[in-house]
Amino acid sequence: MTTDIFADTLAEMTWYEVDQAAKDGxxxxxxxGVIEQHGPHLPTGTDVYLPQARLRDVKRELKDRGVQALIVPPYYWGVNVVSGSFPASxxxxxxxxxELMADVFQSFEGDGFKQVFCFSGHGDALHNRTIHDGIKLGTERTKLxxxxxxxAALAKRLGxxxxxxxxxxPDGPLNEGLKFFQINASSPSSPQSDDTAPRYVDVHAGRWESSMMLASCASLVRDDVRKTLKSTDLGPDDLAVWRKGYLEARKTTxxxxxxxxxxxxxxxxVRNMKSSAEIAADAIVKRIRAxxxx
Ligand SMILES: [Zn+2]
Incomplete structure (x- = not known):
């Protein structure tokens, strides 16, 4: 458990070590991620801390599968629509x-790397569309x-x-692990319409995200405050309004x-972090082999 976002990234390595890793494939x-308000109990860097914690797990899972990976320091000036009218967002x-993504991808290529796997720590649709667009731009400008x-739920939501x-x-049915992607990167409203779908939606700084912060950056959770917060008891219709962002979101929550x-x-x-890292590692290995x- 660490709150150091450079921990285990290539920012801790020397250029010799990075160079050797590129040569080793x-x-x-x-x-x-993004710096964004996360309620009265979670830090504004939640969407950076969580994906970094996840990538450290993914890196370990890949190592167990015989794949060497380096973690790039996180990108954290993202797109905010939903929380756009809150402070510190x-x-x-x-x-x-x-453009920044394309420039950095070109640098990776110059260093001799061949493959980059990008992750999102933030659910805003435009944020995720932008990452996908940046990847496409990088693909045009490099051979990476x-x-x-x-x-799949996020892909569907983004079209x-x-x-x-x-x-x-990642393969497989929507399990506990996929909930991380589903909720963190898209939303729980999209794919499930069966009887087990919860009546209330938990998408931002709620149960799932607070749980993962307890598992990865507990020292930053205002736990005495968290325990006093009432459930918002908002459903899919409220979510649709909230997603319009800015003042609509601030009024809703x-x-x-x-x-x-x-x-x-x-x-x-702990359970969510572990399974989301495992399925991500499996999907990455599959692409590498292909x-x-x-
Ligand atoms: Zn978040």
Missing amino acids: AVLLWAF YRVRPEVIR DLSFVMD IALDDANITV PLGYFGDPAAASLEEG KEKA
């Missing part, structure tokens, strides 16, 4: 992000194999075909969270 993992134009690791060359989609933070638990967070054969 290491792949790169790169998370795209910064907004960057998509074109700035796309670039992809966005996302679940991206499942056979899109620039996405890596005046305290900033959307869900049930008091119901969070360390155990749930590229080797091609």
